[in-house]
Amino acid sequence: MPFGKQFAGTLIASLTLMGLAVAHASNDTSGNAGAPAMTAAEKEVAKKIYFERCAGCHGVLRKGATGKNLEPHWEKTQEDGNKLEGGTLSLGTKRLEKIITYGTEGGMVNYDDILTKEEINLMARYIQNPPDVPPEFSLKDMKDSWKLIVPVAERPKKQMNKVNLKNVFAITLRDAGKLALIDGDTHKVWKILDTGYAVHISRLSASGRYVYTVGRDGLTTIIDMWYAEPTTVATVRLGSDARSVDVSKFKGYEDKYLIGGTYWPPQYSIMDGETLEPIKIVSTRGQTIDGEYHPEPRVASIVASSEKPEWVVNVKETGQIMLVDYTDLKNLKTTTIESSKFLHDGGWDASKRYFMVAANASNQVAAVDTKEGKLAAIIDTAKIPHPGRGANLFHPEFGPVWATGHLGAAVVSLISTASDDPKNARFKQYNWKVVQELKMPGAGNLFVKTHPKSKHFWADAPMNPEREIAEGVYVFDKDNLSKDPVRLDVAKDSGLPETKAIRRAVQPEYNVAGDEVWISLWGGKADQSAIVVYDDKTLKLKQVITSPEIVTPTGKFNVFNTMHDVY
Template identity: 75%
Template sequence: YWPPQYTIMDGDTLKPLKVVSTRGVTVDGDYHPEPRVASIVSSFIKPEWVVNVKETGQILLVDYTNIENLKTTTIGSAKFLHDGGWDASKRYFLVAANASNKIAAVDTKTGKLAALVDVAKIPHPGRGANFTHPKFGPVWATGHLGADVVTLISTPSEEKKNAKFKEYNWKVVQEVKHVPGNLFVKTHPKSKHLWADSAQNPDKDIAESVTVWDMADLSKPKVMLNVAKDSGLPPTKAVKRAVHPEYSADGKEVWISLWGGKTDQSAIVVYDDETLKVKKVITYPKMITPTGKFN
């Protein structure tokens, strides 16, 4: 987050090649001395990075073909930009503006803002989740820290079979009932399930649990799994927060982090996505509050 800059490095040696300050003017026209860089992703279409600057609400498309003569496209969106993920086509990057309760979608093909979608309080998608809704076609999902819903936004598709869903594009098509305090939502192309944590919920049982929906029927959760109890770890006074469900590459398993208290054991609890039963509980003394898991 600090200092307010991003650094371009050599991919092999990690030697810094160029440092670029992010100090500047916000989307509201005010100067900000220390705007933080929230997330950086690489375009699938062009030799560009998508750099999201938190306090300014500016999305930067940085063309890295000529680092000495750097070309940057600045796209105004909303404050405060945080984390986000790609739609199913990998053309659009959707990022949360969590102080504005909006999702900004940038079109990396045209280099323009595709949409600014109003959503519920404090969106926190992580990378979000893409799946095909039975009624609305391709959608991207985000949870919320401050609202009791998972929001589904229709995303464009160039496939002919999805042309009938065009009228819904960049609209909130459904708000799936959940609980506040969500950090991450996940699914997998080979799975029928949508998973969401609630790690920041003030209720102990809810914070220690995750919710699973069958995507064929999102009207109600299929089940809420108490990860803390399923872990088999001894009960503690501290809340064991269940966070960041992540699929294995083949979509057969879901790995969930379990934050122990300061002096308590943490764990990673592995579920079978088909049966929703625990397959393995991973513990290690030096594994303290594990969070993100990636493959």
């Protein structure tokens, strides 16, 4: 894979931490009766691919969440008392090869344009062998990984550049292990920085000065945008697999702390917000909402509340939502709310009081009242909701609604969030219900987005296995949501040559003014990629941002919109 030397070293360190480095002393490392034999060298390659491509959805221990359980054998007792059995061994190598090659309707992409036939065969055999249990990661391990590159006292006292920081875009360059900062006013690449592998999200400090990133290899960085050129000022490793970070935002605690959640080990960590010095680690292992112990309850998403000095921490496998009070870290107070499984991503409603989070496996969305500190509702939706942060709009008939797309259904669901706000009293009858489903051309949506100043609502479908669907985005008219969406052919508009790999159009993101929408065109790891910019009013192509350094761009985060939860 075309990774730079620095990134390769980071990835190898992470794989070693996970227990993924394999000695070559034995030729046969299979440890399950009936499992296909694998050499040590084959297993080493397979573990690397699994970490990069599969663990996020299926789990390090392969127990599943957004993706299916991939243990060689599993069984569960159904409500009628009968036992249901399954596992990768029962499917066999040939069937598994077909699933990996062609994808599924549940949101798994086809891997025939990502992996070679030999790699697909390797993965089909690998997941029939038992998973390895990675090592834990302690506070000492975290402290040993911490690097304060530039102390706070030595950083600029004022902004040393003339860039409009509010309109900067932080863009993940997934397979390169880098982050691009692009000036939204000029559409010019400002700086590309090394980060952790496949940065999952970028979050902004309350001041808008710092960009915090977290990679899937657990590496967290702070980038200071007050320098003449953005500079990484501190790094720390949270564990071996991570997805989420956020700062403390409540008045008096702005940027005092940073919290980060990991997939492995299953825990969250609290750090100093300006230096990343580790302070505390809290395990999330425990009972699910069904009363069963789970060994790998991963931290799926974290957001900072504006109602109280709290973070909302969503624990995937247990279905528990934790409201973590950061006013006294020595005597940590946590409110635990039972919701639904398996929690994934979500965002705030328009009032910023209610946090809406998808429960993938249950086909539900949970609404948390952060003012009262309790569950407000659980809403049934179509198959496998995946909102990103979701989107807020005012519906002509149903009032304020929050939207989520779906990995497993060809619709976007609109959920009423009228709550108990007196100004929305006439819509209260619809509250916490799916009031409308917008028709999409196929399943596989990852992100929806709108803006208060826009008349449009945008949705992607990058996880759909059909090229025509995955390479486009779909734009709805907010004044007439029943009308079919306009399809924009992002791949064609990019002007880049067609490739064997599907060039997936992913994550619409508005600029600060709300008059442009930026789309990542996520090509193959060896293909030219681009950021395609549209005029939101006319839906016409405005700019294509590309260069040899723009490699597999995925998530994009506008500074102002991310700071203020504008979506």
